[in-house]
Amino acid sequence: MGDPTRDLEQWIPRLIAVWRRHRKAGKPQRGGGRNAPRARFEEEELPEGNLTKDELREIGAGVKQLSMGLTRNRELAGAHYMDDPKLLGAYLLFYWPVSYAQARSTLSELPNRPRAVLDLGSGPGPLAFAALDAGATSVVAADRSKPALELARALATEAGEGMATREWSPEKPLPEGKFDLITMGHVVNELYNGAIEPRAELLERVLERVNPHGSLVVIEPALKDTSRALLKVRNVLVDKGYAVRAPCLFRGPCPALQKDSDWCHAERSWRMPRLIEDIAHAASLHKESLKMSYLVLAPRGEAWPEPPTGAVFRIVSEPLEGKGRTRFMGCGPEGRIGLAMQEKHENEKNRLFFKVTRGDVIRITDTEDRGDGRALTDQSSLEILANAGKPVVRT
Ligand SMILES: C[S@@+](CC[C@H](N)C(=O)[O-])C[C@H]1O[C@@H](n2cnc3c(N)ncnc32)[C@H](O)[C@@H]1O
The missing domain is CATH 3.40.50.150 (Vaccinia Virus protein VP39)
Structure with missing residues (x-):
């Protein structure tokens, strides 16, 4: 190809x-x-x-x-x-x-x-x-x-x-x-x-x-x-x-x-x-x-692909920039929710948050519930499971 x-x-x-x-x-x-x-x-x-x-x-x-x-x-x-x-x-x-x-x-x-x-x-x-x-x-x-x-x-x-x-x-x-x-x-x-x-x-x-x-x-x-x-x-x-x-x-x-x-x-x-x-x-x-x-x-009778384990979301918005923080809408097995992180929490484990784009599939850990969404903190990690337009790696 x-x-x-x-x-x-x-x-x-x-x-x-x-x-x-x-x-x-x-x-x-x-x-x-x-x-x-x-x-x-x-x-x-x-x-x-x-x-x-x-x-x-x-x-x-x-x-x-x-x-x-x-x-x-x-x-x-x-x-x-x-x-x-x-x-x-x-x-x-x-x-x-x-x-x-x-x-x-x-x-x-x-x-x-x-x-x-x-x-x-x-x-x-x-x-x-x-x-x-x-x-x-x-x-x-x-x-x-x-x-x-x-x-x-x-x-x-x-x-x-x-x-x-x-x-x-x-x-x-x-x-x-x-x-x-x-x-x-x-x-x-x-x-x-x-x-x-x-x-x-x-x-x-x-x-x-x-x-x-x-x-x-x-x-x-x-x-x-x-x-x-x-x-x-x-x-x-x-x-x-x-x-x-x-x-x-x-x-x-x-x-x-x-x-x-x-x-x-x-x-x-x-x-x-x-x-x-x-x-x-x-x-x-x-x-x-x-x-x-x-x-x-998929044709009739085929099952949904098994989602990867953990808190997994597809990014379904552009970055919504606020004062010192970035927010995206994510949609995953648990639904469509806001995902946000303040710049001051950026570190090695979570900095990809500021690089993700619409369509990427991410897995996040150690987030805090905030209003109708989740906040990543300095304890959180983020992994990109698939870039936009690529098949999701199911682990
Ligand atoms: C916007 S074009 C899309 C062409 C191409 N598939 C693409 O993605 O660029 C819409 C196509 O649908 C066809 N189309 C619209 N109504 C149709 C109908 N009732 N039956 C068959 N083809 C139809 C048109 O002839 C046209 O080729």
Whole structure:
């Protein structure tokens, strides 16, 4: 398995090449068809790994429209935006790399390396290709958008990979077969007008196609509403006896849903490709860290992973800095509570407290109960059992 950052860098020229070819094919040609000598000359003149100013402007406008429609007013959620060449192009060059990186980070948490993979709501296949790069041997990408699947196939050809595609939408039967991994990236939030029960029913049907010890990975935008909706779907499935492999260590109803103002999401640092930086700038967007909400679910009948012994928590907030102390929210087998430490208590055994980040899994000892949480003192120790995006060492 390659390094995700390097793998993603290799995808950038492929994404650009495929986009340029499809854009040209969709435009009326001046002075001859797409193989006319002049057209080929122009293609050779274009920079391989980045966009020209005009291209950036075009993609930036599409990304602005997608960002507004998918994350602000949500008018595009559930709409056929992948069938609009301008928006599909913007998705391919901006959101594809983001989804790919999110997927690689999530797949690195799986207990087993999946071989047979199905990517539902694949669009042009960022999760499908992430699975291939993470060691999958056969991948099926399924979506209702023909143009998006066509791009997935073009990318596979460009990369010299094999990829099967299927037209699919939730009212149709799932593609044939059983899989070690099924992924659903940023699609569940676009289904059933926000209704929770039919989403949970769909995930149950999907889980029937997951092989024993395999996983269903659902990735969603880190927005408050889409994250809370995912947690509600999680609760329905957990209530029916399904186990969550990650990120939850708490086996009851998600405690982040107790207050209307709370939600839970993940955040990963990443080396943003230059292309994304340039497009974000052109679209006046900020995209520094990778934020997402995700769930890794086990098929029916599998038990929850045994939690490590002791007082174990996943960090589920950023550091909340106060006067001389730092506080995080932690969520573990005993629930979601505040964890705090004063700087004056810092020593060899506990100083990692000031270094932990959202997603890390920690074990702490010798804490004191404080209000609705725990305080680490100079007697306390802290151990990191897993960095964000890595499997938890169960000891
Ligand atoms: C935001 S894109 C996600 C693409 C890709 N999975 C990713 O993570 O970047 C959502 C995808 O869901 C697909 N989609 C939305 N509603 C759908 C439906 N009812 N049936 C099938 N696909 C659907 C869209 O065509 C689109 O490709």
